[in-house]
Amino acid sequence: MTRTADVVVIGGGQAGLAAGWYLRRLGADFVILDAQATPGGAWQHAWDSLHLFSPAAYSSLPGRLMPRQEGKPFPDVSHVLEYIADYEKRYELPVQRGVHVEAVRDAGELLRVETDRGSWSARAVISATGTWGRPFLPAVPGRSDFRGRQLHTVDHRSPRDFAGQRVIVVGGGNSGAQIAADLAPHATVRWVTRRPARYLPDEIDGRALFELATQRVRDGGPRISDLGDIVTVPPVRAARDAGLIPDHRMFEALTPDGARWPDGTVWPADSVIWCTGFRPALAHLAPLGLRAEAGRIPTEGTRALADPRIHLLGYGDWTGPASATLIGVGRTAREATREIAALLGPVS
Structure with a gap:
């Protein structure tokens, strides 16, 4: 019918x-x-x-x-x-x-x-x-070799699921920052971004972002991406100010037990959370x-x-x-x- x-x-x-x-x-x-x-x-x-x-x-x-x-x-x-x-x-x-x-x-x-x-x-x-x-996962060398748990933003629920673990969080946007901040009190976190994390000014929230978007449509105001990528919601601001979520540059490959950086540094990990968009x-x-x-x-x-x-x-x-x-x-x-x-x- x-x-x-x-x-x-x-x-x-x-x-x-x-x-x-x-x-x-x-x-x-x-x-x-x-x-x-x-x-x-x-x-x-x-x-x-x-x-x-x-x-x-x-x-x-x-x-x-x-x-x-x-x-x-x-x-x-x-x-x-x-x-x-x-x-x-x-x-x-x-x-x-x-x-x-x-x-x-x-x-x-x-x-x-x-x-x-x-x-x-x-x-x-x-x-x-x-x-x-449609979560996006980047083609990173060694991703299929990693023996730990791999999740995307869509799979994350509670930091208690990672208590006591070593976790790599990948992604320099809001999801990456928020999930890294969420995990920091419960796990050992290494937050990985392709470039240094760019926080929006602390006074900017979603209301201001909407007004900026409106201004850009109306008269060609600044692009939001020119100002930064991450809204400093209170949990992110607190973790950032406490030094709990320093950002590290992207690794070159995953290994069976963690990740390897271009300088040869290896960081063992139990889990990787891909906050890499959709x-x-x-x-x-x-x-x-x-x-x-x-x-x-x-x-x-x-x-x-x-x-x-x-x-x-x-x-x-x-x-x-x-x-x-x-x-x-x-x-x-x-x-x-x-x-x-x-x-x-x-x-x-």
């Missing part, structure tokens, strides 16, 4: 819900298909101690401010999950859970969205699957042939240039400044849904 909707949103995390809020306001006929069993998107898979970069009021989806979390200026993961679940319920967004989208195909005037629970016909598709499902999870769009030679789908804003019925939402600056953040995704969701509304024409 093939069901129909004007718009199919693929992904029920923060980007998909933001799109749903605007589609509801526009009176569109839409459905949100989400592979997860419960609300929260990627947030439900984050490590236990993760906190937002911003105060609650500056971490909100469109239409509803995130309430403060008592005693915590930067909300933790549990608070974010409660907020997202409440948001979905409050606005009665039509999320279908446990639905894995396998492919989106051109079916003439319509698009066919194929899932493990049947197909949908749609006039437009918003892909909001994010990147958490790639967009877009395999479901492959049948449409939207990718350019460089591998990325060319877009104007969120709209795929090769097919204006397809919008990509929440994948980072590529599809809108700060669009991979709670506060930032609303702006690009609004623009995407406006374009889709214009494509669909008047709602009957």
